Amino acid sequence: DAKTTQPTSMDCAEGRAANLPCNHSTISGNEYVYWYRQIHSQGPQYIIHGLKNNETNEMASLIITEDRKSSTLILPHATLRDTAVYYCIVRAQEANNLFFGTGTRLTVIP
Amino acid sequence: SQTIHQWPATLVQPVGSPLSLECTVEGTSNPNLYWYRQAAGRGLQLLFYSVGIGQISSEVPQNLSASRPQDRQFILSSKKLLLSDSGFYLCAWSKGDTYEQYFGPGTRLTVT
Numbered sequence: 001d002a003k004t005t006q007p008t009s010m011d012c013a014e015g016r017a018a019n020l021p022c023n024h025s026t027i028s029g030n031e032y033v034y035w036y037r038q039i040h041s042q043g044p045q046y047i048i049h050g051l052k053n054n055e056t057n058e059m060a061s062l063i064i065t066e067d068r069k070s071s072t073l074i075l076p077h078a079t080l081r082d083t084a085v086y087y088c089i090v091r092a093q094e095a096n097n098l099f100f101g102t103g104t105r106l107t108v109i110p
Numbered sequence: 111s112q113t114i115h116q117w118p119a120t121l122v123q124p125v126g127s128p129l130s131l132e133c134t135v136e137g138t139s140n141p142n143l144y145w146y147r148q149a150a151g152r153g154l155q156l157l158f159y160s161v162g163i164g165q166i167s168s169e170v171p172q173n174l175s176a177s178r179p180q181d182r183q184f185i186l187s188s189k190k191l192l193l194s195d196s197g198f199y200l201c202a203w204s205k206g207d208t209y210e211q212y213f214g215p216g217t218r219l220t221v222t
Contacts, residue, residue: 034210043200043213044154087153096144097169098211100153 004088009105012082018075020104022088025069030092033064035073036100037084044087044100047073078108112137116201116214123221129174129188131217133201136182141203143184144211145176148198160184161206196221 005023012018024033034049048055048062050071055062061074075082087103113136123129135141142161146154156169158176166176173192177185184201198218202211 041198041216041218043202043216046210046212049210096142096159096167097156098146098154100148102153 004090004101006086006088006101006104008102009107011107011109012075012078014080014108014110015077018078018082018106018108020073020075020086020088020106021070022072023070024088024090027068027090028092031090032093033062033068033071034089034091034098035060035062036087036089036098037082037106038087038103039081039084045084047086078106080108080110082106083108112203112212114201114203114212114214116199116217118217119215120218121220123191123219125193125221126190129186129191129195129219131186131199131201131219133184133186133214134182135203138182138203138205140181140206142206143178144202144204145184145186146200146202146213148200148216150197154200158186191221193221195219 032049032051035047036044038044048057048060050062050064064071085103085105087100089098115134144159145157147157148154158166158168160166160178163178174188198216200216201214204211
């Protein structure tokens with residue numbers, strides 16, 4: 001799987017949009033971008049994934065650059081419950097493993 | 111809707127004792143099942159995955175084993191625990207034709 005680079009930590013004010021960047025410059029053509037988050041002492045939670053088009057669901061939006069070398073996860077209105085470690089993962093759809101790196105620790109501030 | 115259960119939530123075991131962690135999935139059939147371990151402050155490491163009853167693939171050599179006696183049941187075992195087996199054990203499932211994985215609440219194992 002291609003490696004990803006994410007900032008170690010970020011802060012966001014409650015109610016504002018949280019934009020979490022991820023670099024994946026070595027991504028292959030058949031690899032998807034997945035985002036998960038892990039709230040302290042809980043199992044990771046799936047957020048969203050995409051291949052090359054931007055994606056949106058009830059939790060977040062995923063913006064993938066045209067060259068697919070980077071992406072941004074957007075939480076449109078961050079709440080205190082969004083405080084978590086956010087993981088950006090790239091993997092081929094048929095791959096079984098999810099390689100979780102160190103992720104970005106997002107802290108939503110009241 | 112689908113749910114995934116793990117138990118126990120926490121476990122403290124002495125070195126050399128056996129281990130059995132259970133994971134069950136409800137609301138789906140023939141899921142892919144996974145066991146991960148997360149050491150403190152580290153990422154997740156895939157230990158085992160299964161695409162069907164009795165079908166187990168091991169990703170890393172260790173003193174752990176896995177079994178899938180029923181379609182929606184996945185068990186992680188050890189005959190003799192080591193101190194290095196301490197960690198947060200996570201079970202996950204995915205549908206056969208889509209590949210996002212959904213995780214259970216985890217079991218925090220401390221080997222003393």
